[in-house]
Structures are given as structure tokens and as C-alpha cells.
Amino acid sequence: MTDIQQLMQMGQQLQAKMAQLQEDLAAREISASSGGGMVTATVDGKGSVSRLVIDPTVVDARDVEMLEDLVLAAITEAQSKAQGQYEEDMRKAAGGMPIQLPGLF
Numbered sequence: 001m002t003d004i005q006q007l008m009q010m011g012q013q014l015q016a017k018m019a020q021l022q023e024d025l026a027a028r029e030i031s032a033s034s035g036g037g038m039v040t041a042t043v044d045g046k047g048s049v050s051r052l053v054i055d056p057t058v059v060d061a062r063d064v065e066m067l068e069d070l071v072l073a074a075i076t077e078a079q080s081k082a083q084g085q086y087e088e089d090m091r092k093a094a095g096g097m098p099i100q101l102p103g104l105f
Helices: 003-027 061-094
Strands: 029-034 039-044 049-054
Touching: 003 039, 003 061, 029 061, 039 061, 049 061
Parallel strands: none
Antiparallel strands: 029 039, 039 049
């Protein structure tokens, strides 16, 4: 097999791995909490928020700012976890080569 054929075959294998990774990312759920579990955000593997759970005891009309902070902290942490998982998966799929898919993180 010539070098170009090997390169083409490697490219096709990488493309198949990337397609599978995209499917896996869409199906993955990653959660993070703030306020001792009072607010929990769940994102998919691409970082899009899919669910937000707020304990009713944390809702206080006199302190909306605290609730906003808890929501933001939970979402930010969940997205950070998703990004870390994505980067790890990409390194594995690419065999150490630096690759970034457009539109993700």
C-alpha cells in the first residue's frame, strides 16, 4: 500500500471516529450542582443545557440575585465538565493529534 493510500485510509478512519463522537456527544448527559445541590444543571456533551432543577427552598423573591448566581454557577460547571470530556474524547479519537470540531466549545 502506498503512503497516500495509507493516509487516505487513516483519514477515513478518523472521519468515522468523529462521526461516532458527534453521536455520542449528543446523547451524553453531564450534570453539575451549586449551593449544596440546591440548583442542578444538566447539559449534553456539546454543552447545551437540557435540564435545570431548582430546589423550591432556594427561591426567595427578596434574594433573586442569589438564585441567579446559583443557576449560573451550576450551568457554568456543567458546561466546563462537558468541555473537558469533549477534549479528552477528541484526544483519544485523534490519537494525540490536535483537532477541533467547528461549533463545539
